[in-house]
Amino acid sequence: MRTMTQGQGSLEGKVALITGASSGIGAAAARVFVREGARVVLVARREDRIADIVAELRADGAQASYSAADVQVSADVERAVSHAVETYGRLDVAFNNAGAGGEVAPLHLLEDKAYDLVMDTNVRGVWNCLRHEIRAMTETGGGSIVNTSSVAGLVASSVPAPYIAAKHAVIGLTKAAAVEYARSDIRVNAIAPGLTRSEMVEDWFARVPGQEAKSMASAPQNRMAAPEEVAEAAAWLCSDRASFVTGATLPVDGGRTTW
Numbered sequence: 001m002r003t004m005t006q007g008q009g010s011l012e013g014k015v016a017l018i019t020g021a022s023s024g025i026g027a028a029a030a031r032v033f034v035r036e037g038a039r040v041v042l043v044a045r046r047e048d049r050i051a052d053i054v055a056e057l058r059a060d061g062a063q064a065s066y067s068a069a070d071v072q073v074s075a076d077v078e079r080a081v082s083h084a085v086e087t088y089g090r091l092d093v094a095f096n097n098a099g100a101g102g103e104v105a106p107l108h109l110l111e112d113k114a115y116d117l118v119m120d121t122n123v124r125g126v127w128n129c130l131r132h133e134i135r136a137m138t139e140t141g142g143g144s145i146v147n148t149s150s151v152a153g154l155v156a157s158s159v160p161a162p163y164i165a166a167k168h169a170v171i172g173l174t175k176a177a178a179v180e181y182a183r184s185d186i187r188v189n190a191i192a193p194g195l196t197r198s199e200m201v202e203d204w205f206a207r208v209p210g211q212e213a214k215s216m217a218s219a220p221q222n223r224m225a226a227p228e229e230v231a232e233a234a235a236w237l238c239s240d241r242a243s244f245v246t247g248a249t250l251p252v253d254g255g256r257t258t259w
């Protein structure tokens with residue numbers, strides 16, 4: 001079990017890798033994790049974006065770095081994890097948050113490549129991250145991992161079928177890894193965000209007329225989350241404050257999955 005000194009940030013001294021950090025929930029997490037005392041390594045494909053966020057964090061005195069990577073590619077993820085270990089000496093925390101919504105169409109009209117993109121980003125991406133992160137964490141005696149699923153990992157809705165399947169699979173991988181590595185002091189959890197203001201959602205609303213109103217009709221709080229609200233939940237689960245939580249999926253959905 002890990003303990004924390006009172007008064008410290010919840011991630012004080014931890015080395016944290018965050019995927020999907022170039023926008024939305026991941027970019028918000030970079031700022032929240034740094035506020036909580038972490039040294040962060042940002043990962044995404046758009047290098048200019050993560051470089052800008054790192055520059056902003058460093059200007060505020062944080063220890064931050066980045067590694068451009070496509071989470072679909074195992075060698076990319078391995079390089080990013082190695083970068084974290086070489087830069088800061090270890091890896092304590094990982095927020096596997098990169099994801100893709102994919103094409104919006106009825107199941108029978110979607111082609112294989114639409115299915116592949118969503119599965120390869122959301123499921124293979126988390127798979128690649130878990131393998132390389134767990135290898136690094138076992139070398140230093142443990143860690144904490146949070147994977148981003150979705151309310152679409154808990155219930156079906158009007159989002160495309162491959163995304164629903166992929167986000168259910170993320171929860172399956174989370175549970176499997178949590179059980180397998182519980183005695184190695186590695187906790188693995190998932191968050192299931194509800195509708196959150198981000199590029200992915202703005203793009204979805206732009207492509208599907210009437211979707212925003214439809215989504216709001218099923219939002220108990222009649223609003224979307226801000227990315228920071230989701231990032232706060234991830235930070236808590238990543239931290240030692242959640243020391244007896246593993247294999248769990250935490251809805252961060254404003255009550256969306258209660259009915």
Ligand code: NAP
Pocket residue numbers: 019020021022023024025026043044045046047049069070071072097098099100101121148149150151192193194195196197198199200201227
């Ligand atoms: P976003 O702003 O579009 O962020 C998606 C992030 O994933 C970007 O940083 C993107 O970076 C990265 N990414 C996508 N494909 C990647 C790849 N192959 N390799 C590396 N990085 C990749 O949307 P978001 O809402 O913050 O999404 C973050 C996570 O939350 C996703 O897993 C999403 O499924 C999940 N989620 C979102 C909502 C919501 O309502 N917004 C709800 C539930 C779950 P690059 O393009 O630079 O690579």
